[in-house]
Amino acid sequence: MVTARGREVHYMPGGKIDPGETAAQAAVREAREEIGVVLAERDVHPLFSIAVQAHGEPEGRLVEMAVFGVTPDVAASLTPVASAEVDALHWTTTTDVDRCPPAGAEILRRLAASGAID
Numbered sequence: 608m609v610t611a612r613g614r615e616v617h618y619m620p621g622g623k624i625d626p627g628e629t630a631a632q633a634a635v636r637e638a639r640e641e642i643g644v645v646l647a648e649r650d651v652h653p654l655f656s657i658a659v660q661a662h663g664e665p666e667g668r669l670v671e672m673a674v675f676g677v678t679p680d681v682a683a684s685l686t687p688v689a690s691a692e693v694d695a696l697h698w699t700t701t702t703d704v705d706r707c708p709p710a711g712a713e714i715l716r717r718l719a720a721s722g723a724i725d
Contacts, residue, residue, distance in 0.1 A: 608703075608711060609641060609693040616662070617697050617706045619714055621672065634675040642687035642696065651675040655717055662708030670710050676723075700725050 608617040620641035624633040634651050638644040654674045661670040677685070689696055697703070701719045704712045718724045 608697045608699040608707070609689065610695050610697065611692070612694045614694075615706070616708050616711070617699055617703060618662075618708060618711050619672070619674070620693070630673040631675065634673070641690050641692050643690055644685050644687050646677065646681070646685075650677050650681045652677070654721075657710060657713050657717070659709045659713050662710065672710055672714070674714055674717075 609620050610617060620637055621634065622637045622641075624630055625636070628636070629648075631648050631651050631653070635646045635648055638646055652675060654676045656671065656673045658669045658671045660666070661668045664670075687696055699707075699715065701715050701724070704715050707715060715724065
């Protein structure tokens with residue numbers, strides 16, 4: 608996870624899908640922009656989607672996220688680094704859930720339930 612400049616909360620690197628882009632293409636682009644990781648679209652695979660209360664927004668406004676992963680062999684070749692868009696990287700587990708907005712907390716819970724973290 609990452610923290611943005613001047614913010615304390617941990618969130619997953621990512622962002623909005625640009626016009627004409629697929630969710631996988633957006634994941635590849637956002638990984639490059641936010642954590643300096645260069646992936647090919649074939650490297651990413653969908654894990655799950657969530658829809659939860661948007662952090663800092665009026666009650667009932669949801670954020671919808673598609674969460675992608677990479678295979679262990681691809682992951683082993685990557686070295687994420689903070690970009691101009693983020694302040695720091697954080698290797699996060701469910702013990703850090705209180706530092707996350709609702710979407711990040713839900714992602715951590717689902718990753719832990721799948722055995723991917725913790």
